[in-house]
Amino acid sequence: MKTITATLVYLWRNGVAGREFLMIHRGGRPEDFHSGKWNGLGGKLEGQESPWEGAAREVCEESGLVITPDRLRWWGMLHFPNFKPHKQEDWWCCVLTAELTHAEGISIAEGSRVSDEGTLHWVPEERMLGLNLWEGDRSFLPRILAGEALFGTLRYEHGALSAVKLQ
Numbered sequence: 001m002k003t004i005t006a007t008l009v010y011l012w013r014n015g016v017a018g019r020e021f022l023m024i025h026r027g028g029r030p031e032d033f034h035s036g037k038w039n040g041l042g043g044k045l046e047g048q049e050s051p052w053e054g055a056a057r058e059v060c061e062e063s064g065l066v067i068t069p070d071r072l073r074w075w076g077m078l079h080f081p082n083f084k085p086h087k088q089e090d091w092w093c094c095v096l097t098a099e100l101t102h103a104e105g106i107s108i109a110e111g112s113r114v115s116d117e118g119t120l121h122w123v124p125e126e127r128m129l130g131l132n133l134w135e136g137d138r139s140f141l142p143r144i145l146a147g148e149a150l151f152g153t154l155r156y157e158h159g160a161l162s163a164v165k166l167q
Contacts, residue, residue, distance in 0.1 A: 001082065001090050007042040007055040008093045009072070010144060011065070012125075013100045019125040022100075022108060024062060026118040033084060038123075038131040042093070051094035062115050065104060072096040076150040078140060083156060095144060135161040 011022040024041060026034040041062045045054040052069035059067050073096060080091040111119050123131065125145060129138055136154035143150050143166070152166035 001088050004089050004091045005045045005051075006091055006093045007045065007051055007058055008040050008078070008095050009042045009055045009059055010040040010095075010097045011059065011063075011067075011100055012097065013102070013104070013122070015122070015124065017124060020122040021125065021128060022063065023121055023123045023128075023131065024118045025121060029116060032117075034134075036132060038133050039137075051096065055094070055096050059098075062117055063108060063120055065100070065107070067098055071098045073098065075144055075148075076152075078150070079153040080136075081153065081155055095140075095150070097144065136164060139164045140166060 012019050013022075014020075022041065023038050026032055026037050026039060029035065041059050042055060043058045043062075045051065046057070049057070050069070051074070052072050055072050056067050056069045059065055075095045075097060078093045078095060080093065083089060083091040108120055108122070110121060113119050128141060128145065133141070134156075136156070139154065139161075140150055140152060150166055152164065154161065155163040
C-alpha cells in the first residue's frame with residue numbers, strides 16, 4: 001500500500017448573510033476520482049513540503065489566491081485507508097482553514113475555473129452539508145465549521161463509507 005499525504009483546505013469569508021466557504025465542484029475531468037463531488041481545496045504534498053506549504057501551493061494552483069502558510073490554521077488529521085483501491089493508496093489529509101479578507105474574497109468569481117480540477121463556488125455555511133460531498137465529509141465538516149479540532153479515520157469500500165471513527 002502506498003501512503004499519500006495531502007491537504008484539505010476550507011477557505012472562508014464573511015458574506016452579507018454569514019460565513020461562505022470557497023468550494024470546488026469537481027467536474028473538470030471525467031476520469032477524476034472525485035468527479036461530481038464538492039470539496040475544499042487541496043491535494044498531495046510534494047517533496048519536503050510541510051502541510052502549510054503544500055496547502056498554500058494547492059490553494060494557489062486551484063484558485064489563484066496567494067495565501068502565506070502562516071495564515072492557515074491547523075484543525076487535525078484524517079486517515080482514509082485504501083481510499084483509492086485501484087491505486088492501492090492510503091491517504092492522510094491535514095485539515096486546515098483560513099479566513100479571507102474582503103479583497104481576497106471578491107477576487108474569486110462565482111463558477112470560475114482556475115485549474116482543470118473544476119469550478120469554484122462560494123457556498124453559504126448552512127448549505128455546505130447539502131452539497132454532493134463524499135459521505136464521510138458530513139461526519140467531520142460540522143466539527144470543522146464549529147471550530148473543533150479532530151483526528152479520525154474514514155473507511156470507504158467500493159466508494160461507499162463503511163466506517164467512521166472521529167476523536
